[in-house]
Amino acid sequence: MRAIWNGTVLAESDETVVVEGNHYFPPDAVRWDELERSDRRSVCPWKGEARYWSVSGAGRAGEAVGWEYPEPTSAARQIAGHVAFWRGVEIRARPWTDRSGTSRSCAPRSSTAPSSGPPRSRTPRA
Template identity: 55%
Template sequence: MKATWNGVILAESDDTIVVENNHYFPADAIKKQYFSESAHTSHCPWKGTASYFSIDVAAHRNENAAWYYPEPLEAAASIRGRVAFWKGVEIGE
């Protein structure tokens, strides 16, 4: 699977986990040069507190377009160390 935004592949892996229709990529599959930590967080009752990355490609910024659970709750342990995308990031093969 590939995560693409603004014509650039942000992540690529044959090892994604799908939860609630979102592909979670292994953290080592993302191209870190496009990602910066965000102060934004959100909370899911069964996954825990999510942290976010903003994505920068070719002078364009996509705020909080990727998220991960640094300390997922037990029910979501399978997505520890994984990153998912939204806000126009395309996921496909």
């Protein structure tokens, strides 16, 4: 899978973890040089506290396009440190080559209108 924002690949992996329809990319698959930490945080009752990432230098359009659970609850431990994307980031299957040598790709899945985004998140009170 690939996470693509305005033509820039933000993450790429064949080993994403899918939770509530969102592909979570492992930390070593994320292009951290394309992202910067956001001040935004939210809390999911069953996953824990989420921290957000923005596209470096993209301004408001690239704010908080990804999120991770650095220390999730035990129920969500499989996504610890993994990053999921939304807000204009397209999630697409990586191209592959079939036995005839023809390059193929699955239809793209857009995350511009996710069914759940960071599911049932709420901003904690200060």
